[in-house]
Amino acid sequence: MSTQTLAIYFTFWSAILGSVIGSFLCCVVSRRQSGESVLRGRSHCEACGHVLRVLDLMPVVSYIVCRGRCRYCGVKIPPACLMAELGGAVVYAGVVFRFGLSWDVLMWLAAGTLLLALSLIDGAERIIPDGLLLSLAVNRLLFFVLFHGSLGKELLSMLGGVLIIPPAMLGLTLAMDKVMGKETMGGGDIKLMFVLGMYMDWKKMFLTIFISCLLGLAWAVAGKIFHKDGHPDGAIAFGPFLCMGCLAAVSFGDPFIEWYLNLF
Ligand SMILES: [Zn+2]
Known part of the structure; x- marks a missing residue:
């Protein structure tokens, strides 16, 4: 074969x-x-x-x-x-x-399963359980400790993923909450961003947010088109879109990021 x-x-x-x-x-x-x-x-x-x-x-x-x-x-x-x-x-x-x-495939199969469960629960109940977020973090840390390649490089990439985009999104959300006078993004979504940051570098994290916003926007527009008053079940759960954005960025992000950086 x-x-x-x-x-x-x-x-x-x-x-x-x-x-x-x-x-x-x-x-x-x-x-x-x-x-x-x-x-x-x-x-x-x-x-x-x-x-x-x-x-x-x-x-x-x-x-x-x-x-x-x-x-x-x-x-x-x-x-x-x-x-x-x-x-x-x-x-x-x-x-x-x-x-x-590879070892990565095991880590991502476990992460993918947790992200799927998280999406289903968030979609049905508008809740992202802390237990799932913790399991995702532990899964990442376990594979990092046991099977890391170049320790310094991987640690730097992980810190970049956690400490650049997610805090920026937290700041943006707090500012938006103040301007709009209501909660614009759930606390669970923000926590999920920090956990996802552990799995990728800051560029892929940025791409994750970009893709999930596009998908969420497309879903909202589809709701407006097919249902007069938006989606029948009210507010859109953002968790599933973050999960899809993450998996898409990790699976297909590299060529896209390379192409984008070559523009400058
Ligand atoms: Zn029946």
């Missing part, structure tokens, strides 16, 4: 694994909301209680075949489930394709 075929093979199976993880996380988040235990009880429809069979549990495929409804009672399955499954597939495939067989 050529290296390229092998890369495609691994990427494909990573996408499948990612969609299964996404499906599981969606279940965890919905059980968290309904107060059910995650560990007990088989997967079932939340409306009719029917236990789901293998055919109902295939990520993405089941949703499309059943047109987003329960096969037994016809109740609508939240689109967030499909988004979680697709998101998981994209994150896992993207990370494996970008990092190949």
Whole structure:
């Protein structure tokens, strides 16, 4: 098998694994909301209680075949489930394709899973749990301590990621809050920026903010177009866009940053 075929093979199976993880996380988040235990009880429809069979549990495929409804009672399955499954597939495939067989791939698979869970919870509850932020920080520190390359270079990059853009965004947010007389960005979003800063240098952190603002703006505009009064569930959660911005910047940011710096 050529290296390229092998890369495609691994990427494909990573996408499948990612969609299964996404499906599981969606279940965890919905059980968290309904107060059910995650560990007990088989997967079932939340409306009719029917236990789901293998055919109902295939990520993405089941949703499309059943047109987003329960096969037994016809109740609508939240689109967030499909988004979680697709998101998981994209994150896992993207990370494996970008990092190949390396320690970095393990760190980013763990980070990607935490970011997906964080996005689902923020999207559903407008909360970014501190436990997830702490897990992200610990994951980064663990890989930094155990598998760092050039210690000085990596430490400098991490400090740059944490100490330049996130404090600037904190200052900007506080100023905006004062001018607008209301909270413009949640405290959880700011904390998330600091944690994401640990994973990249300041240039990629800047790109992360840039991409997430563009995505958030596109989402807000789409809300205005498709729903007269904006998105039906009110204020937009910014956490998921930060996570998407981070993963995009880390996966595809290098050529973009190089091109931008060459303009000057
Ligand atoms: Zn049902």
